[in-house]
Amino acid sequence: MKILVCLSKTPDTTAKITFKNGNTQLEEAGVQWIINPYDEWYALVRAIELKEKDPTIVLHLLSVGGADLDPIIRKALALGGDEAIRVNTTETSDSFYIASQIAEVARQGGYDLIMTGKETIDYNGASIGGMVAELLDLPYISAASKLDLNGTTANLSREIDGGEEANEVSLPVVVSCMKGMADARIPNMRGIMAARTKPLKVVEPVDAEKLTTYVNYELPPAKAGVKMVSADNVGELVRLLHEEARVI
Amino acid sequence: MAVLIFADQAEGHIKKATYEALSYGAKIAELTGTTAEAVVLGSVSDDLGALGQYGVKKVYHVANEALNHLDAQVYTKALAEVVQQSGATVLVFAHNLTARAIAPRLSARLKAGLVAGAVGLPDTTNGFVVKKNVFSGKAYAFVKLNTDIKIVSLNPNAYKAVAGTGVAEVVPTTITVDSPKVKVTSSDKVAGEVPLTEATVVVSGGRGLKGPENWGIVEDLAKAMGAATACSRPVADSNWRPHHEHVGQTGEAISPNLYVALGISGAIQHLAGVNRSKVIVVINKDAEAPFFKAADYGIVGDIFEIVPKLTEEVKKLKGIA
Numbered sequence: 001m002k003i004l005v006c007l008s009k010t011p012d013t014t015a016k017i018t019f020k021n022g023n024t025q026l027e028e029a030g031v032q033w034i035i036n037p038y039d040e041w042y043a044l045v046r047a048i049e050l051k052e053k054d055p056t057i058v059l060h061l062l063s064v065g066g067a068d069l070d071p072i073i074r075k076a077l078a079l080g081g082d083e084a085i086r087v088n089t090t091e092t093s094d095s096f097y098i099a100s101q102i103a104e105v106a107r108q109g110g111y112d113l114i115m116t117g118k119e120t121i122d123y124n125g126a127s128i129g130g131m132v133a134e135l136l137d138l139p140y141i142s143a144a145s146k147l148d149l150n151g152t153t154a155n156l157s158r159e160i161d162g163g164e165e166a167n168e169v170s171l172p173v174v175v176s177c178m179k180g181m182a183d184a185r186i187p188n189m190r191g192i193m194a195a196r197t198k199p200l201k202v203v204e205p206v207d208a209e210k211l212t213t214y215v216n217y218e219l220p221p222a223k224a225g226v227k228m229v230s231a232d233n234v235g236e237l238v239r240l241l242h243e244e245a246r247v248i
Numbered sequence: 249m250a251v252l253i254f255a256d257q258a259e260g261h262i263k264k265a266t267y268e269a270l271s272y273g274a275k276i277a278e279l280t281g282t283t284a285e286a287v288v289l290g291s292v293s294d295d296l297g298a299l300g301q302y303g304v305k306k307v308y309h310v311a312n313e314a315l316n317h318l319d320a321q322v323y324t325k326a327l328a329e330v331v332q333q334s335g336a337t338v339l340v341f342a343h344n345l346t347a348r349a350i351a352p353r354l355s356a357r358l359k360a361g362l363v364a365g366a367v368g369l370p371d372t373t374n375g376f377v378v379k380k381n382v383f384s385g386k387a388y389a390f391v392k393l394n395t396d397i398k399i400v401s402l403n404p405n406a407y408k409a410v411a412g413t414g415v416a417e418v419v420p421t422t423i424t425v426d427s428p429k430v431k432v433t434s435s436d437k438v439a440g441e442v443p444l445t446e447a448t449v450v451v452s453g454g455r456g457l458k459g460p461e462n463w464g465i466v467e468d469l470a471k472a473m474g475a476a477t478a479c480s481r482p483v484a485d486s487n488w489r490p491h492h493e494h495v496g497q498t499g500e501a502i503s504p505n506l507y508v509a510l511g512i513s514g515a516i517q518h519l520a521g522v523n524r525s526k527v528i529v530v531i532n533k534d535a536e537a538p539f540f541k542a543a544d545y546g547i548v549g550d551i552f553e554i555v556p557k558l559t560e561e562v563k564k565l566k567g568i569a
């Protein structure tokens with residue numbers, strides 16, 4: 001059994017987002033980078049749990065991008081996993097291009113289970129998993145909150161609009177992971193030491209199209225300021241919401 | 249040409265988010281001088297001709313029972329065939345969970361650029377550029393689609409559904425549909441409840457509620473307002489509320505017309521998921537709570553006293569006894 005977990009880096013959740021060069025680029029100065037929480041807390045930790053249950057599982061981590069990803073990849077390896085692969089490219093803005101790189105690594109590696117986070121918290125595309133599944137012609141379970149393996153079958157729960165459903169599917173499958181799947185972990189000293197010597201293979205990208213271009217960015221307009229209502233006059237709030245804001 | 253809108257259905261009924269997508273798609277068709285058409289997969293009990301009210305001229309209906317349940321792989325193949333039959337060059341989805349499952353697949357299959365989470369109409373003065381939500385509500389990006397076929401997945405509450413008088417021609421469509429590889433073993437739907445991401449009003453509770461046993465006041469207010477309920481992350485983490493109610497940077501990003509925050513401090517990660525709400529009301533006993541800075545209306549006070557009163561006032565307004 002071989003599992004591939006895809007990891008992306010994103011600005012830390014407390015990062016203040018600003019742009020430079022005429023709002024065409026993210027201002028990276030002062031931004032701390034983390035592993036995209038959905039990739040780390042849910043996809044990676046669940047994969048590690050599956051491997052703890054069945055140590056014969058081979059767990060590979062994959063990230064697409066430049067050498068600046070290496071510290072993030074080492075941090076992920078400190079949590080678990082046998083080895084990591086980085087597809088070496090500076091082209092990381094188009095989901096289809098990235099998905100094409102992941103699909104190529106997946107083809108070469110013959111994985112039974114490919115896991116991604118539900119979405120990244122920076123570009124919010126929620127696209128990579130679906131694209132990889134299509135490129136590999138595999139079934140895709142998106143927004144999964146539970147995942148168990150029984151032989152060559154995966155049992156999952158996934159979010160649907162207004163509820164949840166349980167799914168059963170034969171491997172191989174692509175799964176995008178969200179809350180519920182596992183609890184966040186912090187790497188321990190042994191993990192950090194072990195991560196230093198785990199293989200991190202760097203491979204070159206394959207040719208792929210880019211379907212989109214990010215032209216520029218905009219910050220949301222600032223709020224006009226809060227209007228305070230006295231706790232003794234709740235009716236006034238309802239009146240304002242009805243007559244002024246017109247939202248109820 | 250043509251703009252093709254995917255009209256998403258659940259249990260035979262067209263979803264509310266779809267109406268926004270239909271109106272949005274019809275507007276794109278108008279702006280680009282073409283016609284808007286819709287596609288419906290699976291058996292439906294709704295009158296599909298009525299989708300014409302939202303500006304679509306034709307509805308392709310693939311009434312195959314294998315499509316009653318979402319299997320991303322099967323849906324994608326079916327949709328790709330309808331795209332081909334209709335010759336559509338712009339595809340529109342409502343950015344809900346179904347769209348997140350199939351739009352990326354379709355993008356890869358058709359080599360069609362995808363904007364996931366669009367918040368405005370495309371600008372076609374120089375190509376096809378669409379504004380979308382990025383950094384979980386902290387910013388917007390303008391994304392250019394470089395491909396012949398373009399896919400736009402529209403954020404909920406980003407475009408108003410406008411119903412007119414038209415009637416669409418329903419075109420029963422036969423295509424080969426694969427049998428699903430994913431088996432649905434059980435399904436748990438919260439009946440009648442408004443899905444959080446589609447809700448126009450959301451009432452949300454934080455740690456200030458003290459425990460799950462106190463959620464009655466949140467639910468009563470939500471009911472009076474016709475709102476969906478949400479919560480902060482620690483609330484979901486402590487299993488006071490189900491995970492799907494968790495909003496914020498690592499939960500659901502929502503953009504209702506009205507967001508009412510009860511006993512939530514307003515941490516940056518929480519705000520990231522809710523700051524695109526049109527109007528924010530904050531009720532917190534701490535006048536220094538950061539949430540007030542992001543609010544439109546605020547009350548400093550104890551939620552346990554204020555919320556029941558608020559519920560009564562809302563009921564009065566709506567004439568609910």
Ligand SMILES: Cc1cc2nc3c(=O)[nH]c(=O)nc-3n(C[C@H](O)[C@H](O)[C@H](O)COP(=O)(O)OP(=O)(O)OC[C@H]3O[C@@H](n4cnc5c(N)ncnc54)[C@H](O)[C@@H]3O)c2cc1C
Nearest residue numbers: 454455456480481496497498511512513515517518533551
């Ligand atoms: C990586 C990361 C990701 C995160 N992602 C998210 C996310 O997606 N969503 C999210 O919500 N959080 C997220 N958080 C957590 C976030 O930082 C805050 O800890 C969390 O939002 C706080 O939740 P809260 O406001 O419910 O609780 P608290 O911060 O404890 O606030 C409770 C509030 O209730 C008020 N209160 C108490 N009693 C009453 C009363 N009787 N009447 C009125 N007011 C009262 C208090 O004054 C206080 O302001 C994340 C954190 C990290 C590190």
